[in-house]
Amino acid sequence: MALASSSYPVAGAQTHGEVDRLYAETRDLRLNGFLLFMVSDLVLFSSFIFAYLYLRNSGQGWPPPGINRLDVAFAAFNSVVLFGSGTTMHFALENWKHGHFMKYANWLIATIVLGVTFLGGQGYEYYTLMARLHHTWSGSGIFGASFFTLTGMHGLHVFAGVCFLTVLLMQSVMGKYTPQKYFGLTAGTLYWHFVDVIWVLLFSIFYLI
Amino acid sequence: MSVAVHGEVHGGGVADHIHPEPQTFVRKYIFSIDHKIIGIQYIITSFVFMGLGGLLAELIRVQLMHHSGALVNPDTYNELYSIHGSTMVWLVIIPLLTGGFGNFVFPLQIGARDVAFPWLNMVSFWIFPPAGLMLYSSFLMGAPVAGWTEYPPMSLQGAAGTSMWAAAIFLIGVSSTMTGINFLVTLLKMRAPGMTFTRMPLFCWAQFATAPLLMIATTALGAALAALFIERQFGVPFFDPTKGGSPVLWQHMFWFYSHPAVYIMILPAFGMISEILPTFARKPIFGYKMIAFSSVAIALLGFMVWAHHMFTSGLAPWLQLPFMILTFFIAIPTGIKIFSWLTTLWGGKIQFSTAMLFAVGFIATFTFGGITGVFLAAVPFDLHAHGTYFIVAHLHYVLVGGSLMAILGGVHFWYPKMSGRMMNETLGKWTFWLFFIGFNGTFIPMHWLGLLGMPRRVATYDPQFQTWNIVATAFSFVMTAALLLFFINALYSLRNGRKAGPNPWNARTLEWQIPSPPPYYNFKHVPAVFAAPYDFAEPLPYRGLEGELDPSVPAPVPAGH
Numbered sequence: 001m002a003l004a005s006s007s008y009p010v011a012g013a014q015t016h017g018e019v020d021r022l023y024a025e026t027r028d029l030r031l032n033g034f035l036l037f038m039v040s041d042l043v044l045f046s047s048f049i050f051a052y053l054y055l056r057n058s059g060q061g062w063p064p065p066g067i068n069r070l071d072v073a074f075a076a077f078n079s080v081v082l083f084g085s086g087t088t089m090h091f092a093l094e095n096w097k098h099g100h101f102m103k104y105a106n107w108l109i110a111t112i113v114l115g116v117t118f119l120g121g122q123g124y125e126y127y128t129l130m131a132r133l134h135h136t137w138s139g140s141g142i143f144g145a146s147f148f149t150l151t152g153m154h155g156l157h158v159f160a161g162v163c164f165l166t167v168l169l170m171q172s173v174m175g176k177y178t179p180q181k182y183f184g185l186t187a188g189t190l191y192w193h194f195v196d197v198i199w200v201l202l203f204s205i206f207y208l209i
Numbered sequence: 210m211s212v213a214v215h216g217e218v219h220g221g222g223v224a225d226h227i228h229p230e231p232q233t234f235v236r237k238y239i240f241s242i243d244h245k246i247i248g249i250q251y252i253i254t255s256f257v258f259m260g261l262g263g264l265l266a267e268l269i270r271v272q273l274m275h276h277s278g279a280l281v282n283p284d285t286y287n288e289l290y291s292i293h294g295s296t297m298v299w300l301v302i303i304p305l306l307t308g309g310f311g312n313f314v315f316p317l318q319i320g321a322r323d324v325a326f327p328w329l330n331m332v333s334f335w336i337f338p339p340a341g342l343m344l345y346s347s348f349l350m351g352a353p354v355a356g357w358t359e360y361p362p363m364s365l366q367g368a369a370g371t372s373m374w375a376a377a378i379f380l381i382g383v384s385s386t387m388t389g390i391n392f393l394v395t396l397l398k399m400r401a402p403g404m405t406f407t408r409m410p411l412f413c414w415a416q417f418a419t420a421p422l423l424m425i426a427t428t429a430l431g432a433a434l435a436a437l438f439i440e441r442q443f444g445v446p447f448f449d450p451t452k453g454g455s456p457v458l459w460q461h462m463f464w465f466y467s468h469p470a471v472y473i474m475i476l477p478a479f480g481m482i483s484e485i486l487p488t489f490a491r492k493p494i495f496g497y498k499m500i501a502f503s504s505v506a507i508a509l510l511g512f513m514v515w516a517h518h519m520f521t522s523g524l525a526p527w528l529q530l531p532f533m534i535l536t537f538f539i540a541i542p543t544g545i546k547i548f549s550w551l552t553t554l555w556g557g558k559i560q561f562s563t564a565m566l567f568a569v570g571f572i573a574t575f576t577f578g579g580i581t582g583v584f585l586a587a588v589p590f591d592l593h594a595h596g597t598y599f600i601v602a603h604l605h606y607v608l609v610g611g612s613l614m615a616i617l618g619g620v621h622f623w624y625p626k627m628s629g630r631m632m633n634e635t636l637g638k639w640t641f642w643l644f645f646i647g648f649n650g651t652f653i654p655m656h657w658l659g660l661l662g663m664p665r666r667v668a669t670y671d672p673q674f675q676t677w678n679i680v681a682t683a684f685s686f687v688m689t690a691a692l693l694l695f696f697i698n699a700l701y702s703l704r705n706g707r708k709a710g711p712n713p714w715n716a717r718t719l720e721w722q723i724p725s726p727p728p729y730y731n732f733k734h735v736p737a738v739f740a741a742p743y744d745f746a747e748p749l750p751y752r753g754l755e756g757e758l759d760p761s762v763p764a765p766v767p768a769g770h
């Protein structure tokens with residue numbers, strides 16, 4: 001009787017199609033886990049964003065005395081670099097799905113190069129800011145506590161992402177993925193977009209308000 | 210008969226992904242990826258830490274036997290209660306309820322072969338014992354002295370061990386976050402065919418409400434701990450007011466986690482009670498849906514009330530009011546649960562096994578602790594009781610009389626399933642009564658000590674409080690004796706207990722329909738589920754379990770290895 005009341009499929013036959021369907025569901029499970037990981041990562045960022053907004057509004061004026069305004073133009077340029085890398089990553093994944101391996105590799109390499117460029121830009125920005133702040137993190141007060149901690153955390157995420165994408169590139173060269181089975185690439189793309197979204201948040205709260 | 214009975218039934222995701230049988234001792238008992246072994250590893254590790262935390266508690270009680278301090282100097286005393294609190298919260302109650310009983314019980318109850326990410330589960334566990342040792346190693350470099358809440362500025366001035374504390378708790382937070390993700394995906398994706406949400410056992414509902422708290426709240430705590438660590442090690446100000454930081458910021462960041470953490474420490478306990486009560490009352494649980502949904506309601510409300518810990522921290526009065534009212538609201542779903550449990554007992558054929566005694570004891574003490582909690586939620590009362598022994602009494606009623614009581618009931622209930630043997634009931638009943646009397650004798654006097662104004666977290670006190678402190682200490686020894694008896698029983702029964710058989714309590718959830726202890730693959734065939742498990746008048750609502758207890762039916766073969 002009423003297994004119909006169940007919303008679950010019944011898998012029996014070990015046919016090829018069956019195995020593929022099982023695989024699709026396996027991938028789905030990992031996707032769920034990965035999405036939840038990003039949710040908790042977002043909570044980590046939000047906590048520090050809350051801390052920043054709390055300190056910023058604690059009545060000492062912002063930026064605090066002795067700290068110059070941030071260089072918005074340079075950061076905007078650097079943001080364009082990062083957002084561009086989101087677009088190239090999108091093209092990389094689409095080309096993979098359609099089996100255009102060379103195009104995929106080119107777009108992915110472009111993404112990695114843009115990611116590294118962004119990190120370089122951030123390093124330059126830190127260098128100029130630090131020079132004004134006598135080269136210490138602690139010497140920069142609550143400005144440093146919020147700005148360097150948050151953008152530093154984001155920078156670490158970009159760095160991890162660059163490593164992640166490089167590993168994916170190597171794995172796909174070695175034939176780990178096919179145009180049908182490519183969970184790693186989906187995860188990499190999602191992660192890279194996630195890092196982009198975080199940057200939109202950070203850019204607005206540090207440079208625009 | 211449907212195909213589902215003997216065909217492989219697929220429960221979504223990788224529910225019928227069968228691991229190969231572990232061949233070596235190390236793979237089977239140490240670096241195991243089996244949720245049942247990992248659950249037991251968590252339980253044993255947590256009870257070891259409970260021994261340490263309990264030892265610290267007794268040192269505290271001995272110190273307070275004399276008003277001028279009987280044992281240690283005030284600085285050492287600060288270390289004792291700071292590590293005692295941290296141990297009991299992060300190394301005992303939370304891991305027992307989630308990593309321990311959560312891991313062992315709920316995958317069996319939903320008819321799964323393991324959690325969604327078994328390997329991640331192993332990593333979560335193996336972060337835990339080293340982090341606990343890190344916490345204790347802080348004694349070597351000067352342990353934290355600002356209590357388990359580590360408020361700045363005191364935590365900024367504490368010895369080097371405070372940074373070690375922050376790092377240890379951060380690691381435990383990472384481990385909990387991974388557990389939360391794992392449990393949530395498992396519950397969402399790996400339920401047996403036919404097990405809709407409203408057919409899930411209530412313990413699973415409790416874990417389902419707890420998993421997002423683990424995932425979100427522990428991460429928020431991680432941020433607070435990271436900030437404290439950064440400030441202490443690198444001098445970057447978040448909390449130090451002399452450098453522009455704000456001590457109140459810590460309180461916000463800490464309590465945004467730690468109030469939900471209170472529900473991490475109680476919701477799974479509610480779930481255990483909801484399994485034990487109907488089994489020994491031989492009656493369907495009253496208000497299944499209300500109990501299930503109230504867990505979720507509590508979890509959601511739990512994120513909106515954190516500032517009720519900060520009524521004396523200079524919170525604006527217009528902000529105090531909503532936090533007070535929202536906190537009152539939490540009493541409603543909690544009250545619904547208590548009402549449902551009492552109605553379940555009403556007219557039942559109650560069998561007072563040790564597990565049932567603990568469950569009934571839980572209802573009594575937890576209700577009492579809940580009521581003092583409602584007192585404290587009222588701003589005017591809190592202003593009087595804040596920072597006194599009334600708080601100590603309240604939180605121990607909820608965490609010891611509540612969570613720990615449920616855990617002890619849970620051990621007596623599921624021990625046969627975990628070990629294959631029964632615990633000794635006579636020793637068990639002695640354990641319960643000694644624990645119940647010892648517990649109430651220790652903590653009831655603290656209510657009046659608090660109302661009379663005895664401050665918490667002090668190594669010496671005014672002589673007028675002497676008598677009740679001696680009473681509390683005396684009864685604390687009774688409680689310790691009960692716990693020693695419990696450990697003796699658990700160890701003794703491992704060898705000498707009566708063989709349990711698959712279902713000694715005649716319980717109806719899925720874990721009781723397979724052998725004790727369950728084989729590594731859990732189910733030979735993933736069963737199909739037709740109803741919630743609590744209707745004692747009906748036959749079991751499962752199909753496909755016929756071969757589980759039959760040794761002639763072979764173990765399932767791992768596919769794709």
Ligand SMILES: [Cu+2]
Binds near residue numbers: 514515517518
């Ligand atoms: Cu609270």
